[in-house]
Amino acid sequence: MEVSIFGRKDMQEILEMKEVIEGVKAVYKLKAEEETAVWPLVSYDFEEPAGVMDIKSGYIRGNINLHGAKMLNTFWGNDNVNTPIFNGLLMVFDSNTGVPLGMMDASYVTCMRTGAAGAIGVEVLARTDSRKLFILGAGKQASFQIAATLILMPGIEKVYIADALSYENAVNFADRMPEVLRKDFKILNREYVDFEAIEDMAAGVGDSDVIITITPSRSPVIKKEWLKPGTHLSCVGADMKGKVEIDPEIFTNAKIYADDKKQCMEVGEMELAVKKGIITEKKVVGEVGAVIAGLIPGRETKDEITVFDATGVALLDLVTAKIAIDLAKEKGLGRKAEI
The missing domain is CATH 3.40.50.720 (NAD(P)-binding Rossmann-like Domain)
Known part of the structure; x- marks a missing residue:
């Protein structure tokens, strides 16, 4: 079974803000139409070294039909050791079969879908x-x-x-x-x-x-x-x-x-x-x-x-991940791994 794998640099080359905005809008609408499920948020504050972790997960029905989860970590001291402050992984699955579709860097996905979300609030x-x-x-x-x-x-x-x-x-x-x-x-x-x-x-x-x-x-x-x-x-x-x-x-x-x-x-x-x-x-x-x-x-x-x-809800990460998978096929980017 092949799964798409995307690193942070891949995501920066693949994702485009206009497409992410449209995906986020579509998911917000599906949520209003009760075609989604947002599962309970898990978070934890680390004291030493200082950091915070959260896990967001959910399920999108409708014409998207995906589920998955994202673990995101923010450790502020990383800036002093030449390591990104913001790190995480996102896993997305086909909800028709449960087959994994992709695993990717979550930090850039989060930045893109969060930017889209704030701006959609402005537009609306x-x-x-x-x-x-x-x-x-x-x-x-x-x-x-x-x-x-x-x-x-x-x-x-x-x-x-x-x-x-x-x-x-x-x-x-x-x-x-x-x-x-x-x-x-x-x-x-x-x-x-x-x-x-x-x-x-x-x-x-x-x-x-x-x-x-x-x-x-x-x-x-x-x-x-x-x-x-x-x-x-x-x-x-x-x-x-x-x-x-x-x-x-x-x-x-x-x-x-x-x-x-x-x-x-x-x-x-x-x-x-x-x-x-x-x-x-x-x-x-x-x-x-x-x-x-x-x-x-x-x-x-x-x-x-x-x-x-x-x-922020995992639904936005999932649709952005699917956009990345589709755009990667068009652009010939990313890689596949057997699992």
Whole structure:
């Protein structure tokens, strides 16, 4: 039996953001139509050396018919020993037969599908005339959020970059971004987009139409009073217990959407707001896939504050893995192994 094997470099050559976006949208819609299963999240915090591990798994029915699991590890000290901080493996199986289809590096898959997810939240819930984007976080994942958002929201003209720990890091990131878009994502003809590192986060947030948060923060950074009417927030960084990036009071007068409602209430951005009694389950309008499927409304007025809580589900990894397998056949990349 042959199984496709893809390393990190393979995935970088194979995957294309536009295809990943379409795959993620399709899975969100199938989830809303009850054609998927998200299995319980397993996570563990390592104390010495400091790190975190999570296992996400699930099943997609419909015309995709896949199941599988991803184990992802983040060990921050790896940066000091010339080893990637972010590592993992993804296994995907054919749900008609249980036969394994592929095993691959999970880190790049995660970056691509997470970028797609945050941007889809923007496309579905932000004002269509949005022009200014604020990115909280200048780490590796931030470039994927920007790339996907520019694909789906070509009207964006200004991108503020903020790093709560290092303004210098934000400056370096903003300077590199045009070249990253060209080289890593093949996004051309975006000379009109201005990338600016910003130290005064209140000013940057208040001037922006869209906020994407992508940090490992465990205390709120974005404050309620900074937001202007009509702002959309895609909160992507909070995906485990204790992580939080925005003031929980923001939820009091916002329309709230999730990628997976149960998971978001337990380990997502809304976890703290739920624990404090600021919101209950009834306050959550629904899942973003239901908006895509036309089952529930999204934004209804230009002044609404909307929040998309995206904890990430294995379903997105699985569809991205299948896209990689199909594109690899077209491009003649990757390798096969007998098992």
